[in-house]
Amino acid sequence: xxxxxxxxxxxxxxxxxxxxxxxxxxxxxxxxxxxxxxxxxxxxxxxxxxxxxxxxxxxxxxxxxxxxxxxxxxxxxxxxxxxxxxxxxxxxxxxxxxxxxxxxxxxxxxxxxxxxxxxxxxxxxxxxxxxxxxxxxxxxxxxxxxxxxxxxxxxxxxxxxxxxxxxxxxxxxxxxxxxxxxxxxxxxxxxxxxxxxxxxxxxxxxxxxxxxxxxxxxxxxxxxxxxxxxxxxxxxxxxxxxxxxxxxxxxxxxxxxxxxxxxxxxxxxxxxxxxxxxxxxxxxxxxxxxxxxxxxxxxxxxxxxxxxxxxxxxxxxxxxxxxxx
Ligand SMILES: [Zn+2]
Numbered sequence: 001x002x003x004x005x006x007x008x009x010x011x012x013x014x015x016x017x018x019x020x021x022x023x024x025x026x027x028x029x030x031x032x033x034x035x036x037x038x039x040x041x042x043x044x045x046x047x048x049x050x051x052x053x054x055x056x057x058x059x060x061x062x063x064x065x066x067x068x069x070x071x072x073x074x075x076x077x078x079x080x081x082x083x084x085x086x087x088x089x090x091x092x093x094x095x096x097x098x099x100x101x102x103x104x105x106x107x108x109x110x111x112x113x114x115x116x117x118x119x120x121x122x123x124x125x126x127x128x129x130x131x132x133x134x135x136x137x138x139x140x141x142x143x144x145x146x147x148x149x150x151x152x153x154x155x156x157x158x159x160x161x162x163x164x165x166x167x168x169x170x171x172x173x174x175x176x177x178x179x180x181x182x183x184x185x186x187x188x189x190x191x192x193x194x195x196x197x198x199x200x201x202x203x204x205x206x207x208x209x210x211x212x213x214x215x216x217x218x219x220x221x222x223x224x225x226x227x228x229x230x231x232x233x234x235x236x237x238x239x240x241x242x243x244x245x246x247x248x249x250x251x252x253x254x255x256x257x258x259x260x261x262x263x264x265x266x267x268x269x270x271x272x273x274x275x276x277x278x279x280x281x282x283x284x285x286x287x288x289x290x291x292x293x294x295x296x297x298x299x300x301x302x303x304x305x306x307x308x309x310x311x312x313x314x315x316x317x318x319x320x321x322x323x324x325x
Pocket of ligand 1: 067114116117215251252
């Protein structure tokens with residue numbers, strides 16, 4: 001471990017200012033000897049910032065800091081996009097926000113209700129923030145899936161997610177697009193689900209040409225597919241290209257100034273999953289042999305391939321069976 005530390009610090013020095021390297025996210029020792037990822041707000045354009053999670057599975061060591069969040073300072077208060085994956089991370093994000101403004105948190109917009117984007121929500125709620133999300137998440141919030149997920153997260157992500165961590169509903173459930181203006185700054189909130197989840201939203205700032213794309217876009221890692229509707233997800237990505245963007249902040253990975261090129265990994269991966277698993281499902285080939293005979297070489301070097309690809313392929317296989325019916 002010690003031997004690895006030196007190049008990592010060196011990398012963080014040379015790449016830290018750019019902030020686009022996962023390996024540059026140098027780790028700080030915690031009292032118990034484990035390491036936690038550094039959180040540092042980076043400016044996208046004036047008054048618009050984001051923090052970038054690490055390309056790992058959520059764990060106690062990384063406090064579940066595996067996804068991104070954004071924040072925008074307006075004259076009327078701060079608008080936050082996504083609440084991160086534990087209350088501790090939300091407090092760390094609030095500390096980052098406090099470094100650049102004394103203004104209160106006005107609104108939190110959630111791109112979707114996956115654990116790594118919402119377990120920090122109660123911290124913002126406690127401060128009186130107005131929480132906005134898509135209404136399709138309501139079903140999930142009251143489901144056994146969400147409850148069981150939280151129960152197991154209390155074990156896996158302890159002490160960062162514990163018995164005091166709770167699922168927080170939105171104050172405002174959207175059922176269509178919404179133009180939100182806070183302190184004269186405009187946010188176009190656009191539903192794009194069902195794709196990664198039923199309740200996906202993207203947030204576009206037309207004056208700044210910044211798009212918060214949520215988990216429609218993953219960069220520098222294998223996407224998490226889960227129960228996604230990958231056909232609509234691919235279509236929704238096409239619709240994102242219609243926004244006049246200068247910067248895209250993805251749900252995971254570094255920001256992008258070239259939406260078309262940088263969306264291709266997610267897009268190509270989804271298409272490849274659908275083609276390979278679709279072929280196996282159509283030929284009624286069992287999943288195991290379909291998976292084994294698929295050439296994964298294009299993706300197997302990506303972070304999280306080992307932990308996510310097989311499950312992604314399996315879910316896609318089941319989906320393709322359904323679609324074939
Ligand atoms: Zn996510």
